Amino acid sequence: MDFKKGSDHPLAANPNIQLQSGGKVININDAYVAQMEVAGDNIVVMITQARALPDYIFLVGWKSGEVSLVRFSFLCVTHDLTCNLRF
């Protein structure tokens, strides 16, 4: 989002991005905690299930809309509901 206006960000090719793993959309409601940090053109998204380590770490190119799953714990399976990033 455009911080000051609350509208879609003009530099984001796709203001809504879905985070998926194995073709399935991540269910954010199953998450224990989710942390995000902007690093230049990318956003690091860490989604932790109810355990000590992050279950998913995504690298999201917020301008391009590209999503890379850079870490995934096979101990957890989540699906069904939606998890969207809104820019």
Place this chain on the structure above:
Amino acid sequence: MAPHFLNLSTELLIQIFSYGSLRDIGACARTSRRLHDIISGSLYLRYLIRTKTTGVCDPFLPGLSIHERLSVLERWELAWHDLDLRKSTLQCVVPRDISVSVLRYEIHGGCFIGTRRLPADDRPLGYNYVDLHDAVKHGYVSWNNVDLHQSLSVFSYCFNVEEYNLAVMLV
């Protein structure tokens, strides 16, 4: 025969000095007129010495010339010099309708941000912010409001106001 240290090119000597501590550079500058002239004549070394003196760390990300970096550092030094913590320059009063619903306050890119939440729910539903630069410039605080769509249940958020005027919501 290996070249004498003083016979190395100026560019090479500057590069070597750039790895030295403030004390080392100062000591080298006092050993000979040539080294003194090289160190005092190099904008890059002057900038490095100044960052070391003020305790500022510059990772040298691309985008600014040394001249511009020196200018920014001078403004930074001046701002600290002029700062008087005993003197109140701006009163940022949070209106009651905002303060009762605010989950958390933070500062990003010159904006003072209060994230609002639903009663009995910690998930944010919007945020209010004050542009501190504008507030100082105009002498009064103006609160701006950004509401998120009510159908969105925000799980997490982050801001990057200074570079991209960006707010990110994980819903």
